[in-house]
Amino acid sequence: MSITARHCLSKIFQPITATSKNSKITRQQVTSKSQRLMLELGIIQQSIPGCFHLLPLGVKSLDKLIKIIDNEMFKIGGQKVLFPTLTNSKLWNESGRLKEVGTELFQLQDRHNHHYILSPTHEEVASEMLSILAPLSYRNFPLKLYQISSKFRDEIKPRFGLMRGREFIMKDMYSFDTDIESAKKTYEEVCNSYENIFNTIGIGYAKVLGSSGSMGGSLSHEYQFKAPIGEDNVLYCSSCQYSANIEVCEDHQKCPNCGDEKNINIQCGIEVGHTFLLGDKYSKPLKSTFIAKDSKPEVLQMGSYGLGISRILAASVEVLSSETEMRWPSVLAPYNVIILPPKKGSAESLQTEGMPEKLYSNLEEKIPGLKNNILMDDRTSLTLGKRLLDAKRVGYQFTIIINKKSAEENPLFELIDIKNNKQLYLSKEALCDYIQQNFRI
Amino acid sequence: MSITARHCLSKIFQPITATSKNSKITRQQVTSKSQRLMLELGIIQQSIPGCFHLLPLGVKSLDKLIKIIDNEMFKIGGQKVLFPTLTNSKLWNESGRLKEVGTELFQLQDRHNHHYILSPTHEEVASEMLSILAPLSYRNFPLKLYQISSKFRDEIKPRFGLMRGREFIMKDMYSFDTDIESAKKTYEEVCNSYENIFNTIGIGYAKVLGSSGSMGGSLSHEYQFKAPIGEDNVLYCSSCQYSANIEVCEDHQKCPNCGDEKNINIQCGIEVGHTFLLGDKYSKPLKSTFIAKDSKPEVLQMGSYGLGISRILAASVEVLSSETEMRWPSVLAPYNVIILPPKKGSAESLQTEGMPEKLYSNLEEKIPGLKNNILMDDRTSLTLGKRLLDAKRVGYQFTIIINKKSAEENPLFELIDIKNNKQLYLSKEALCDYIQQNFRI
CATH class of the missing domain: 3.40.50.800 (Anticodon-binding domain)
Structure with a gap:
């Protein structure tokens, strides 16, 4: 050798430093244990607010996570693509999201005054990509396309280092099915695959009923790591094993499923994954169709599935580390x-x-x-x-x-x-x- | 199994289609053979002008190229990092490039009216990253940091598919040395490494004297694939083996090296790589220093090295393919x-x-x-x-x-x-x- x-x-290149000694990063900007450890031990470095340089050990950990995900995706026929970051604002206008979440988007114009956004997620883009093609036959579905790339969100107050940044790495997947029944099946399949990924990472997680928020759709689940700094509140009922983000629970004192009031508790969670059964919310306005058995075009049924890649790295370190010593899941250690x-x-x-x-x-x-x-x-x-x-x-x-x-x-x-x-x-x-x-x- | x-x-997912049948992409937008073949055979799909979806076979080829590069970079101690795309405009103001190339930059403001650019290259960012740290000791150099990521340039007229896009994948490397002599050595080492990469790809290329353009610095080389659609003109002299981009030749009829007029010829080339010995052009204004042997801070000497990743894929296909059949370098075939x-x-x-x-x-x-x-x-x-x-x-x-x-x-x-x-x-x-x-x- x-x-x-x-x-x-x-x-x-692993500049080990103390955040207090770092001229441009004050302790005030450090809002979580994992952020401090990753900064001090040369895993990341602060750039502009909410944006970080990933240093060599951080990239090595990132590459391991990507490999785990690619392997799992291959097993369920997930196909890796890469969509551009620059997205025509028109698409988000057609879906109605430009008005709804406009302030959270980074928006810009090119030299010809065309309007673009830096996509935080690609439901519109994936839908449009299929609509541009001559409609595919029903035989080509289900189709599961995913990418792992940098995403952008103009957070008012970025915090916790890689956990809530303005530029972050996300794995996003879009499934297309010919009817809602098969879309549900695909949804289950991807959820199982996500559970495999979290089991491989080895951090305790909970899959809970999620809030669809501005994404829309009929069903949604969140994958939560339990951690005191988690910004989500999750209700667990030990009587019936029901769990949900409290945003979807009308009464926070009572289990929405079995009505129990004694055996519920609410814990903080870091959302590391989110899945949505979307139906035709995007495929309809963006005209993503297929040719059905009767040779007529029909609208596709979609699912959308996100994993916060950079967030998973930071959240894992957050959950496993002490105040002074960084710890990693074995499979993600640099x-x-x-x-x-x-x-x-x-x-x-x-x-x-x-x-x-x-x-x-x-x-x-x-x-x-x-x-x-x-x-x-x-x-x-x-x-x-x-x-x-x-x-x-x-x-x-x-x-x-x-x-x-x-x-x-x-x-x-x-x-x-x-x-x-x-x-x-x-x-x-x-x-x-x-x-x-x-x-x- | x-x-x-x-x-x-x-x-x-490989939608094989004819560009003429594609409702939203007309033949007018197709400006090269490789672009047409890659569109028709489901390797890429057009998004907004100058931006493309990379479909599964395209991603597979991309991953192979990245692996080749990572292997070569490891051999010379190159370290993989990931810089954010969003870059503080202030840094480009400090280097003087904001005014110089401003119209080619995508620029935007966040909700707090801070100005950013989408970086087409990261000399300023890499320099600033080092300047933020307490200066490293001379023992830590040379340092060679690289990343492979999406870059952005607001081209007036994007063309040739992946070859001249507005969003493209680039491998960019930045070297830091303690003096200009060792910076030159590092420059040679990276150039050799780039030659290994091109030899592995197996497409005939020429390493020619390049124009430093707005990048600056004292020495520059370009790596050119010969192709009729190439936008660069390269002068070759068979008397003395000199070759250069004609932009650096005062007289296009005469070899600048040996004065020969008979044995020169000018060919079109696609620039697939570019290296620059920068000196302190960026490290000085951005204050990237190290602690020298005498314990005093001194300015670092830089090099910058780019490989057009998505361009190499397209240019390879351009060089090898016939009008109707796509061909790949063995090592990059999906x-x-x-x-x-x-x-x-x-x-x-x-x-x-x-x-x-x-x-x-x-x-x-x-x-x-x-x-x-x-x-x-x-x-x-x-x-x-x-x-x-x-x-x-x-x-x-x-x-x-x-x-x-x-x-x-x-x-x-x-x-x-x-x-x-x-x-x-x-x-x-x-x-x-x-x-x-x-x-x-």
Whole structure:
């Protein structure tokens, strides 16, 4: 293995800083734990209000989430597309949303004075795309198109870092069916797929009845992570297992489903996903039709499904982290393993020469899931203690320390498993086995 | 292998259409061969002028290009980030570019009347990002940050489809060095890396002296694909191998390097990449500094490097395709192999039941590079002839036809290799060997 193929911390742009010391970002702008940790530990950096630079470790985590989603989407026949961000305002006028949510939209004109919006969501665009084509045959449906791209919303008061930004990454999917019954089936299928995604991420979530809001449609569900800073209030009833955003509950003291008043409680949630059964709300005004069995054109039935990609990253960190130490879902951690070689110039450093690199290669070979997932902390001018502290703060699940014991005749490696709160001394073989057994990707 | 893990054409959204029949896109808007082919064969779809929907096969090709670039960037320590699209106009005012290129920028205001642009390039943003941090030590450089994202330019007259759009995908990289000598070294390194990328794509290109234009800086190179529709004019001198964009040549009749007048010729080129050695043009006004060895702050030296991602896709198709048949570089083709089972209900269909699926699995197992690269044309209600015609038009390198001969005691498969213009009948083993030997990824 060549040197360039190793991921080395000294080569990674991860400015570790304290927000208080940062000249342009005051603590006042930091409104959540995850935002502070991600800023301080070089995962994101503030740009204009509500917009963030995603730094290399943040991009790595993002790419892992995208891969999980692409895999799940492939299983249900979801097809990846990419719609432009610039959207003709006319389309939003036709659907009626331009007036309804106009103040939340970034709007602009081109040099020819044509009006555009920066789309926060693409129901109109997806509908128009199908309406432009000669109508497809009923045989081509259901159709499930999705994209993962930057979206824009002119929030009055952006907050919580990536959680409520003005520019954010969203996965949005649009389904098209030939009748409402099959649209419902598709809706269920996508909901199941979303549950798979959240189960893979591994953060406890609740699927609750949602409010359709300005989106419209007949049925809607939200996927909520429980967190004190969550801006949604979710009612749970332990009598009948009903749960809903309180926006859809007329009486907040009583379960709308079973009428129980004793076994309900209301918790804060971060909305990380939202699904809508839309019917023809967009396809009708935008004339998205298909050719039915009787050869006549009919209006398509739609669903719309959103996952807040950048929000899921931040919300996961919010739920799992302490005030001082960042924690990630295993499957989203930028790296799962970090190797700490001894301090440069120490006796151990000479005695274990080449050992860290060999261990790196061995782990990659034995555990395929670790490919591109191991980081070498080659900042060996720093003490092991300082580097260990950084590793704990950034939250790599497995920290392997190469020290005195590794230089003995039967070398032992110190392993710190932060998830299971264990500190072990293991031979190389036992180390590989332990990680393989406790590593989830 | 489960059915869901197979890529089946019937499930892919690829509206094959004729531009003339398309109600909203007239032939007048189609200004290049690649644009027409990509529209007609369901790779892209027109949205507003200069903006296109990338459909599933287009996204698949895009993802392949991104992977090639990410791999090359990793080799030279390039680090992937993601900057917001919304950029504070103030930064472009500080660099002086707001006035200079203002009419080409999409500009907008938020609800608080703050001014933003949709960035076409991020020199100012990258510089500011570093200036916000407490200055990094000289030990942290060179630093090479890149992103792949949508960019925006308010072209007066967008044309050639993805080649000159108003919203397009660009890979942009920014290098930071502590002095101009090391900045030059970094510049060379990135140029070499870009050459590797173009060599991998496999389209003949020329690296020529470029015009710095409004970007500024002391040295610039362009990467040009030769094509009749290219909007750049490139001067080549076969006496001394000098080549340059004619914008930098004072006299178009004479080689600026050796003075030769006989051995020069001027050809049209499509600019697919552009590199700039910028010096302190942006880092100085935007105050991007580092702490030098003597503990004093000094201004960083920059380079900027662009690859037109969506343009490379379109330009490749432009260079390789005929008027009626689309062709791709092997490494960018959405799929490399397509399997055509017999028509439903035919004698061969019964005799070869299960064979197409088994062949699909065998190829994937034997040739790891074919994973997710084989397409099953399961539209078996269509004749083999019709499907073969589609396959040829879309340009899959290897078309495997399962027909009468495949049902014989020693089954043979018809293989059409469009790149090498061959039609062969091969046993399964010979088929695997042939593809393995002629397949490049």
